[in-house]
Amino acid sequence: MAYVFTKDLETGIAVIDSQHREIFDAMNRLADACAKGTGRQEIEKMLHFLNNYIAKHFGDEEKMHAQYNYPERIKHKNYHENFKLTVNELIKEYRTDGASIGLVGKLNSKVGMWLLNHIKREDGAFGTYLKSKNG
Numbered sequence: 483m484a485y486v487f488t489k490d491l492e493t494g495i496a497v498i499d500s501q502h503r504e505i506f507d508a509m510n511r512l513a514d515a516c517a518k519g520t521g522r523q524e525i526e527k528m529l530h531f532l533n534n535y536i537a538k539h540f541g542d543e544e545k546m547h548a549q550y551n552y553p554e555r556i557k558h559k560n561y562h563e564n565f566k567l568t569v570n571e572l573i574k575e576y577r578t579d580g581a582s583i584g585l586v587g588k589l590n591s592k593v594g595m596w597l598l599n600h601i602k603r604e605d606g607a608f609g610t611y612l613k614s615k616n617g
């Protein structure tokens with residue numbers, strides 16, 4: 483399944499939307515690699531990318547939440563923190579068991595699906611809040 487950045491996923495905040503597109507591209511690179519049979523090599527790259535990406539991207543989002551006094555910011559940060567734990571577990575699994583089809587499956591179910599839902603719901607809600615604030 484390809485990750486398509488559809489209109490309903492846009493928050494209307496340019497920097498956030500472009501970072502979201504970036505993670506979709508990375509997920510698609512992994513899916514393409516799996517289709518070509520080179521998924522194992524791509525997993526390490528993906529986990530490395532993901533680790534750096536979430537630190538930067540969640541940090542940027544949380545800075546904006548604070549800057550605009552977003553009332554849901556504590557709840558939103560908790561979602562981010564839980565997701566970081568998930569990613570850390572996957573990295574640990576990679577370190578102990580190496581690349582596996584099971585790990586690719588988890589990247590799709592626990593990372594890809596989480597991102598889709600989080601972007602649509604939580605990030606979308608912040609986008610709506612910001613629009614209402616800016617009139």
Ligand SMILES: [Fe+2]
Pocket residue numbers: 543558562600604605
């Ligand atoms: Fe977020």
